[in-house]
Amino acid sequence: MRILPAPPGTGIVFRRTDLDGFEIEAISRNVARVSYATSLMKKGVLISTTEHLLSAFIGVGIDNAIIELDNLELPILDGSAQPFVEMMQKAGIRRQRRPRKYLKIRREMELREGDKFIAVYPADTYAVSYAINFPHPLIGKERFEVTLSNGSYLRNIAAARTFGSREDEQAMRNMGLIRGASRENCIVLTRDGIENGPLRFEDEFVRHKVLDLVGDLALLGKQILGNVVADRAGHAMHTALVSRILRDKSLWEEVTVSAEEFDRPAVTASLAAVGSSL
């Protein structure tokens, strides 16, 4: 995988170098099947496990980039967004002097499915509140709230790794995913603990759910200004929220903000150089 700089207006675009450079835009319209991971598909061409890299782009503040990939699955690496963040920081970030367009939520939207819940409410910043209730002695009920500004994504979210049991792993392998996965690229749960400790955060599990949510919401194609609340949701509900938001234009408006009122750069950005291969 390589990440290339791209001009303003490009957005985030995947390019399959093994398929004559076929391009798939990272937008809601191209969302394919969603289960353990989020996948994009266009004209039968698949890109799998997009959420951690897209999350890193939002966290670092990159709006425009081309991701070259010689395979259908993104590298899972350590199961977090941290290696992608470091790759982008090493390449450098170039501001593009074009105002960033935000998708500002004007009206609330709530989705429920059994005991799962996800919603978005009007706000002037991007905030996420996530709750999980996972039947495992180390997890149980966890809840994490964060406003994604002033480096809080980089400090609190980027390093949180994905988790699963050996049974999940086998199921994913059967679907042709996580080739090469091992204890190096996720927290492996055992019946009463974890195989490969220590945890990076005491509540690493719920922080990773925030990471996934941010990555899936990136499929809006714009940074969001809103308060997102999720309870036991997953990729399917995250991406359902995205398509519901985009479908109902009375829920939001496109705005630009000045750097002064926002205390961070409000222009688009790309990489200053090619991100080193992984």
Ligand SMILES: [Zn+2]
């Ligand atoms: Zn994940």
